[in-house]
Amino acid sequence: MSQSRRSFASDNVTPVAPEVLAALARVNVGTVHSYGDDPESRRLTALASATFETELVIHPVATGTAANALALAVLAPPFGAVYCHETAHINTDECGAPEFFTGGAKLLALASPDGKLSAGQLAAPVAHAREMGVHHVLPAAVSISQATEWGTVYQPDELKSLTAAAHAHGLHVHMDGARFANAVAYLGCSPAEASWKSGVDVLSFGATKNGALAAEAVLFFKPGLARDFEMRRKRAGHLWSKLRYLSTQLVACLEQDLWLRHARHANALAARLAQGLARQGITPLHPVEANEVFVAMPMQQIAALRAQGFEFYEWPAPPVAGQPVVRLVTAYDMTVADIVALVAAVAALSWRCPA
């Protein structure tokens, strides 16, 4: 029973998928050239190009923070401005990594209720920056999260109008795709449609939360933008000598659509969780489109669930109707039983402690 009391804290508490462990073992044969000059790394490039239906440059790194910060460092100069949502992971959870890697660029945060930026939000701040000249950081890039930090997903047409505006303003477009798999699974479109065909220039492609051990990748859809990346990765200590073991994790995820199968599973559980909670009168605060469910709950309920062994975060957002906001994350390795257990626990509590 306590087995089903599992953590909804994050999808990064998960173990490694068997396919990924198997891939590590598969490439563990003999010596190969270090630093990426190996067959598995080349295979990754081919596989990613096939998956995204385009020639691209892909560079794997071990963490999402590294992927994002390195991507931004090639897109924005030290005196640059990067526009992002105020809730963006790069703005709130990376301890200033973008500032470090760019050499001091400034994240300019924009707001919206659903975690998405929209095309119209760029004009005013960019115009102001241009007018201020050398006194203001230089508009350089937009960074968006897909899925967003509120678990919502940009539709391709939303992406297209946003990226068109960004490009019109001379801004590069970066997508933090820590949960890109969940977004694509939700959209049901091609990875290409969810990225470069919708105007994304550089994608941080996440795999760690979705079954890998420690593997993300930076994908450049405009290869010219990748020019400095390899030197920046090396001097940031993010070039593995035994790169085959990083590349193979991503290969295992992309092969046979493991990444999408994982994401579909997690998304489906999130949807089920949202429905279960709604039946208890706890309505999600945002559309549940990926693998995150945000709800407001009374303090006592939160405490009671935790006392039963459920784990999750209170989210740094204003209380809703006096109740703290909590985030419940589903993951590739979760089961229906895990969801059922949580919903049942909530139901039992709702009965006991009406708000």
Next chain:
Amino acid sequence: MSQSRRSFASDNVTPVAPEVLAALARVNVGTVHSYGDDPESRRLTALASATFETELVIHPVATGTAANALALAVLAPPFGAVYCHETAHINTDECGAPEFFTGGAKLLALASPDGKLSAGQLAAPVAHAREMGVHHVLPAAVSISQATEWGTVYQPDELKSLTAAAHAHGLHVHMDGARFANAVAYLGCSPAEASWKSGVDVLSFGATKNGALAAEAVLFFKPGLARDFEMRRKRAGHLWSKLRYLSTQLVACLEQDLWLRHARHANALAARLAQGLARQGITPLHPVEANEVFVAMPMQQIAALRAQGFEFYEWPAPPVAGQPVVRLVTAYDMTVADIVALVAAVAALSWRCPA
């Protein structure tokens, strides 16, 4: 036969030791807290403390460049000076990572024939720096490689006199131990004696070259020095969310002295290689104390060996008697047959192409 033809280019072309892969599988059970709040990471701290016979702070990272650069960033301010050997990896092979992580500190390179710094080399540059005041970067730290970049090993008494001088000058002492295992194996002393008992403040402990997948660690023997480390690691993108998989690699290496058994093996092969070459009249340029053999060879011989499939680097050092310097590295996974094959190939060539 061709199986024994192999790469002497570096110990980082090696695969992962079975014990390390097994450790990854062992910890791959269920969910655990992310970012290091997990049992395996705690076990690593305990194991490292036992191995080094002292309370210490240990933080794992995936690469040696990250370990070195993060260590230096906590030891030297942006306006600091780090004294190192001119051949130091931090000075020549890390694309300016120390400069990046420290925010612009300056590596001041000192010279010696054997790759070791000695106590007497510090007085003059430190005195000059003090005299120059604000015009000169501030003396902050000494960084030494153990084993050195020439494959030699500091004796504990050499370390003690160097670190005493450094401390007398107000400098912290960092040791780049990418091949610390090989040094300890050579010295036959305790890890403690080779590090903190000989005055080392912070150690970059290497495991990747010695059987791990991607695992190094920064060890703080003066826990107070570790104060900023965790924030710096996070903002550098070097904090793994699934840290158990990094910690367990180091656990596997430290358990049952795997790291020392590996290193002894590699050292023994290097000694055997050196002897074999010497018998062909090719004398090592430096004492072979760890797992690297440096020799000068005629161009034709180099080309002929490469044509047979042997791999190794010409080293960026002045030619010796008109011949390029080459580096031959042995590793934990190499066999006597590998050594025999190379020596035999050299012998055959020596017979054919006398210098």
Next chain:
Amino acid sequence: MSQSRRSFASDNVTPVAPEVLAALARVNVGTVHSYGDDPESRRLTALASATFETELVIHPVATGTAANALALAVLAPPFGAVYCHETAHINTDECGAPEFFTGGAKLLALASPDGKLSAGQLAAPVAHAREMGVHHVLPAAVSISQATEWGTVYQPDELKSLTAAAHAHGLHVHMDGARFANAVAYLGCSPAEASWKSGVDVLSFGATKNGALAAEAVLFFKPGLARDFEMRRKRAGHLWSKLRYLSTQLVACLEQDLWLRHARHANALAARLAQGLARQGITPLHPVEANEVFVAMPMQQIAALRAQGFEFYEWPAPPVAGQPVVRLVTAYDMTVADIVALVAAVAALSWRCPA
């Protein structure tokens, strides 16, 4: 007539006060030691200590951006957070200088209608930061502008409660005193009361806008905080070799209270301007406490005034009742005639173009 058509754009369009030019000539005798080891620089320290009634460390630099960014660099680590008002000059007008000098620290902007931060605004963001641990930048400092960017002035008791809260949270307190003179002139209190006696740790003391050529100073009221300053100033290229010419400008300003006489004059003109405009139905948007007047004006009126040669900025703030916000700055060298001319022009226009 066109003589009285002068610029209300900023107090930095002003010439140098005769007393300052005279001081430059006064110290222009023979050789002296460079880099601050000169009698005039020592005199500045003595004079500043007397003015502020405490032992302090004072370091002159040529620009306000340098003063602010250097001050913040000694108060906040690269992974630090600096809390400031969203309108703060460091946040909006210095092209990321604080991020550059600190090595990537993050400015966390707080909002308020009058440009002042209050004690209660710190608790929540600091608590959130502490809870987030390594994922969030480390709370390090608060920076406030006095006078504020809206021309308002913190009262000593407001300062005291804010700085007490900041210190209780472990934050250093920096004051951007580009217009500190105007604030002190308004308050009528001692410079000590307006700074260290009210809990300010480090003050950027502005003189350029108030009659100097190019002279600001960073004042450390806790001398221990100044430790790194001189090395940071040098490596930022802000240590003048002929420092006497920088020091003497500040000496000239502090001597015989020139700085306060200038500020009182500018403040009085601003008050007069505000009254004149109010009589035309144009009410200042914020209390006019220093030398800046913010008003909303119809577009046509702005255009008409500019056509007559008046200069001023539209301010980057939301329109008020559909009218752009403009900033009118008075200065030490302005005359009553300048004010009268502007008010008369507005009056004439008000008559012609009622809103």
Next chain:
Amino acid sequence: MSQSRRSFASDNVTPVAPEVLAALARVNVGTVHSYGDDPESRRLTALASATFETELVIHPVATGTAANALALAVLAPPFGAVYCHETAHINTDECGAPEFFTGGAKLLALASPDGKLSAGQLAAPVAHAREMGVHHVLPAAVSISQATEWGTVYQPDELKSLTAAAHAHGLHVHMDGARFANAVAYLGCSPAEASWKSGVDVLSFGATKNGALAAEAVLFFKPGLARDFEMRRKRAGHLWSKLRYLSTQLVACLEQDLWLRHARHANALAARLAQGLARQGITPLHPVEANEVFVAMPMQQIAALRAQGFEFYEWPAPPVAGQPVVRLVTAYDMTVADIVALVAAVAALSWRCPA
């Protein structure tokens, strides 16, 4: 008599030339636009273009360290290599300013006896860098001092062969012209010939040591290279609001060749000093081509001269024949009597304390 006892420590102990003070007074009329949008700054651009016989971009700053570090920041990326002489001011006397402004680029020091780099010195290190790829910083620029740190002067043909090699290697060429005036005065050629016609891309033009108060300038002979400069200057706090007072110092220096008249005077005094010392058996260690004389002197002689009030630096160079090296600098404001007094003092001592 004691009036002619004076400092030979540096040309930065000098006062400001009357022409420069007069220029400050001349522009001190009324309000002008700040930040360089003023007539005097435009006049500087015109005057510099005329002086250098080419369209150029010129940006004044207050210090040589700022000029050099900003120039290098636009020429080298954070992962770049800047080749310079080991004695270069940027390498030894600027507290790591180039590393700070570039975001961590690495100065790679080359050696030569006379302080000059030669074309042949670049090939090997650049080839090594290219071979090392991402492990080595990227060759980006060469920086040379003219006059050199040993008081010698590159001939135009030396410059041309060096800059041709640099350009062939893809490197930009920066010239630290803190004493460019002295070099041009020595060469007797045009400023154009000493700079862009000889392949220099960016020049740090010094005026402070040559009669200005605090004024240097960065000159871009390839305007495209200047692209980022203004943003970098602003965020470094080096954009004066009252820029007219910086521009006018340079105008005063360039007008009527004041800079060259000053330099010729200082050079002539240095030559005279060298001759006087040579007659006492003290031969300059390097050709005296600008305004610096380097000699070796017995300790007692140094002490005796200092006891008489003469000031100068012992130079951080190996002793010559057991005697410390001292640097004697002449300046625009020095008189023949100053030289005579020093030579006489040396002569008197030579008689008393033969080496």
